[in-house]
Amino acid sequence: MAASFDASKPIYKQLASQMYWRILREEWKPGEKLPSVRDTAVEFGVNPNTVSKTYSEMERDGVVETKRGQGTFVTENKEVLFKLRESLKQEQISQFTKEMKAMGFSAEDILSGVEHYLKGEDHD
Structure with missing residues (x-):
């Protein structure tokens, strides 16, 4: 199901915000693997490149960690999650x-x- 986005803000930032809310609500728990880029793109109705940019932004924020060959995971760093x-x-x-x-x-x-x-x- 495609999400609706505010045209005045970059989609990748809005997507990151939605994903941060999921993390805070513990729909995705610390240490849990996020859906693949492709699955997330389908869920939100966006281009996979947008999801990749979102995941990169979230990684820069320290909220997720990418493990080569395994995927992207929610950080287990409680301080980062508290700050978020x-x-x-x-x-x-x-x-x-x-x-x-x-x-x-x-x-x-x-x-x-x-x-x-x-x-x-x-x-x-």
């Missing part, structure tokens, strides 16, 4: 707060809304 988790958390918080401020909400409004939401008071 924190980085993605900050990204989400930043995006959320920018959007809320753009709508005119104050920091107090945002905090109050989040607190109410987490307490279950504003869930749909």
Whole structure:
């Protein structure tokens, strides 16, 4: 099933982001082998070269390791995975707060809304 991508951002970066989320949700556990480039390309409906670039980017970030002749594996380095988790958390918080401020909400409004939401008071 082909994924939908935002035309304003490079596909390989969006693909890496989706894969990072899978790693953080432990759909792929530390030390686990990632699907092949070809299988990933088919799953996301992208060119295999895009997947190769994504895997290279993830390797540069230290999140995956390529073992010659064996494939690409999620790192077992807990510090790298912790930093990835924190980085993605900050990204989400930043995006959320920018959007809320753009709508005119104050920091107090945002905090109050989040607190109410987490307490279950504003869930749909």
